[in-house]
Amino acid sequence: MAKYTRLEDFSPTPPTPAKRPGSKVLDGLDAIIDGWLEDDKTRPRKQRHTSKRVFDRLVAEYGYTGSYSPVQRCIKAWRQAHRLPGDGYIELAWHPGTAQVDFGQADAVIDGQRVTLHILVVTFPYSNMRFVQAYRGETAECVCHGLRTIFDHIGGVPRQLIFDNATGVGRRTGDKVIESKLFSAFKLHYRTSARYCNPYSGNEKGNVENAVGFLRRNLMVPEPVAVTLAGLNTTFLAQCQQLALAPHWRKQQPILELFAADVDACLALPGIGFDPVRYETRKADKTGTITVEDNFYLAGPSFAGRLLTVAIRHDVIDILDEHARPVVTFPRSYDHQDQTIFTPTSLLPALVAKPGAWGNSPVRALMPDPVRDVLDAAAPTDRARLLAGIDQASTATSFTSAVDAAERLISLGQDPAGPGLGMLARRLAGGSQPVDTGVDLTVYDLVARNTRTQPARTPTAQVGA
Incomplete structure (x- = not known):
């Protein structure tokens, strides 16, 4: 009671944090910590002391026996006390028609296989509109294709694109920017401009960095499933439109309504789309x-x-x-393959000319067993005739349809090298099923009495050609 009777001013006062117990364990070590942090000002940004590193050094070099928390609080207080007036972030104002671009990563299931995709995210900070397209890599071809797809989708071209040091399109070192030739041509085609942020100034494109995590959480949990990557990207565009029905986090208007101002401020599309090749x-x-x-x-x-x-x-x-x-x-393969990538149709003409190479040809492993058995046992001239028929049928349809037709003829006891091969291959390619006929055993006239060759290890093949 006496405490309050002596007071003359009962006006509210700002709260002051009470000093937490335990800081006495750092008595005598404060100066050492201060010295380390002062020295850090002359070192590269990524080679400065963290709180954990300071704690480890105190334990190893000075026999510190206290806990980690006092060290962490001490460093936090030092950094707050030494913060310069120019430190910190500035809230940036974004005009309509400006876009930010960045990459992230996410897993998806494409055609039954789980793959890690590189997701290209484009945002419009004025409206907070967000778009995403997924690719196998982060090359200039991927960036240009994704941007063109989004430009075509919205019907306009942003006046400026904000990047960080994206290696696919360009890099900034100090004041010098080096762009890829493909992306430079892309900019000229669409009459837009690009700006590359300082590597340590993520706030310059914070809108897109936040959008990468937002879209990953909202569109890719659980992992999306699609037959093709192109199909998945079409779905992403529709989902982004749906997300834009939500209100802006600050302006309290639907994002899609605000995005209309972005589109109005964009440049018109050119008469022809850019081919990113x-x-x-x-x-x-x-x-x-x-x-x-x-x-x-x-x-x-x-x-x-x-x-x-x-x-x-x-x-x-x-x-x-x-x-x-x-x-x-x-x-296109974005991973290193330890074997040659080929299509069977690239080798068939050479095998027709040199049927003796069949036993060690990588095409051999791609044939169904009945066709392989006939080719293994056939005399060179008959083997060349059957390979020529498969080659011609592959050219007219596809390799898969040609060998399926050959296998069907063999199962019916007919000559797979005869004139019916091409006709049957075209029917199979068109989706029609031929009518079964009687068995003709003359197919086995192709079989010679020589020893069958052993299969060889084969390179990676692209069978669908």
Whole structure:
């Protein structure tokens, strides 16, 4: 009571934190900690002391016996006391028509296989509109394809794109920015501009960094399942539109309504879309194989020693001849393959000319057992005739349809190398089922009495060509 009778001013006063017990264990060590933190100002940002590192050094070098918490509180207080007036973040104002771009990662199940995808996220900070597209990598081809898809979807081009140091499109070192040739052409095509943030200034594109986590939690938990990556990306665009029906976290208007101002401020789309492809020249080796991004792709033995053009897209590798005519197309591999990637149709013409190489050909392992058995036992001339028939049927339809037709003819006892192979392959490719007929045992005239060859280890094949 006496305490209050002596008071003259009962005005409220701001609360002051009480000093927590336990800090006395650092008596005598405060100066050492201060010295370490002062020295950190001259060191690289990623090689400065953390609270855990300070604690470990105190234990090892000074026999500190206290707990970790007093050390952590001491460092926090030091950093607050030494914070400069210019430190901290500034709330940035974003004008309509500006977009931020960043990558994240998420797992998905594509065609029954679990894969880790790189998700390209594009946001419009003014409205908080968010878009996502998934790719196998973070290359310039992926970025340009994803941006074009989103531009086409919204019907406009952002006036400025904000990136961090995305290696696929460009890097900033100090005041110098080095962009990929493909992305520079992309910007010119759409008449837009790009800005690269300081590597340590994540707040300059905080909207998109927050969106990466938001979209991963809301669209990819549990892992999305799709037949194709293109189908998954189409679903993502529809889901992003649905999320935009929610109100803006601060402006309390539906995001989709605010996004209309972003679209109005965007540039008009050009008359033709940009083709995000990178062309490079490769010389084929003696087997007709070229190297692209540490992987081997087989153009075909007939292209040995020739200069070929490689068209590198986000999803496929196209090989062109000296006159830019298509040779063969492969799915693009973002992982290193320890064996040559090939299509059976690239090797069939060479096997027709050299049927004796059949036993060690990588195509052998791709044949169904009945077709392989007939080819193994056939005389060279009969083997070449059957391979030529499969080659012609593959060209007209696909390798899968051709070998399925050959297998069907063998099961019916008919000649798989006869004129019916191509007709049956076209029927199978078209989805129609042929009518079974009587068994004709003349098919076994192809079988010679020679010893069957043993299967060889085969490279990676693309069978669907």
